[in-house]
Amino acid sequence: MALTREQVVDQAVEILDSYGMADLSMRRLGDALGVKAGALYWHVANKQSLLAAVADRILSQVVGQQMAIADPAAALLLWGGGLRRVLLAHRDSAELVATALASGLCEKDPTEDPRRWLVEAGLDQQRAGWAAQAVLHLVLGHVSEEQNILVMKQLGLLPGGASGSEGFDFALRCLVEGIARQLP
Amino acid sequence: MALTREQVVDQAVEILDSYGMADLSMRRLGDALGVKAGALYWHVANKQSLLAAVADRILSQVVGQQMAIADPAAALLLWGGGLRRVLLAHRDSAELVATALASGLCEKDPTEDPRRWLVEAGLDQQRAGWAAQAVLHLVLGHVSEEQNILVMKQLGLLPGGASGSEGFDFALRCLVEGIARQLP
DNA sequence: ACCTGAACACCGTTCAAGT
């Protein structure tokens, strides 16, 4: 049977989880699928769009809460925490998602839900967009660092010990409180 | 005369500014210096530490304000804005600084000043560190996006028009206000 | 329609050997 674009993305996620972003090359991906690297270009325009598809796959696992109107601040906190949890489940995902989003090739806009909640809470479109982007940047930056530290620990360059999420929670709470104060 | 590590870093910054991070390869850097790529490894351990040196060079341009005790929130706003200004002066610098800081090879810790101000304002060491990191992540994330959009516009993939700093200012103000509310 | 073979134009890094 012929290869599917879905199988290509599946295998890419698998390589990412097992070996990290540095080992996610078109050649290795081809090998893992029993196919020459050039064959992948039948299913995917280029590596950038492959990475975008991987990012979309990962971001689709983030749940959209419904508790918007009830308390937008609580919803933002839950959303940020959920996004972090999903990212931590895939090696190097924060960096990958950041670059993929920057490339403009992702189909999903992860800030869509929080933006809507903020608009429903009375913020204008522009400020809502800015605030949602800020939360996204904070989460991606923090998780990116968490994942880099994880790698260092595994290489023995850093002492072990679970990192915990207090730092993330504190930072996210600060930002969300500041955003909440802008609501009418 | 023989090459200097300083000249290597200088030329690297020049290539970064003129051609972007993708064109900053050891081979191109060697060519620009009239030297084979392998020769660079006499002055620099590897590419990662070269990038760290470039990041240090850029970060050294950020001014450390003195107005800490007077008003820590105002100091954080000024610092964030100053960091953004410095980053916007060097192409692709936000992404480069983010990866360089993540590598742990940078000499300078850019959060040192803001962390100290927050401690002087009464925050404990841990929270001060978390808050300063949060501001850094927000700035790097935002400027990274600004610089990517700039590239897209230059390639004609996005309509022109100056972007302005309102989005950045709003996001930074939200975070800093949230941090200020944690002060005793 | 889907894949191979083979090439093109690159990478970072190492290291004997030159000066």
Add this chain to the structure above:
DNA sequence: ACCTGAACACCGTTCAAGT
């Protein structure tokens, strides 16, 4: 001390040709 030459083991991408 500092650099060249030349190699090693990789990249992403293209594209005629096969099936």
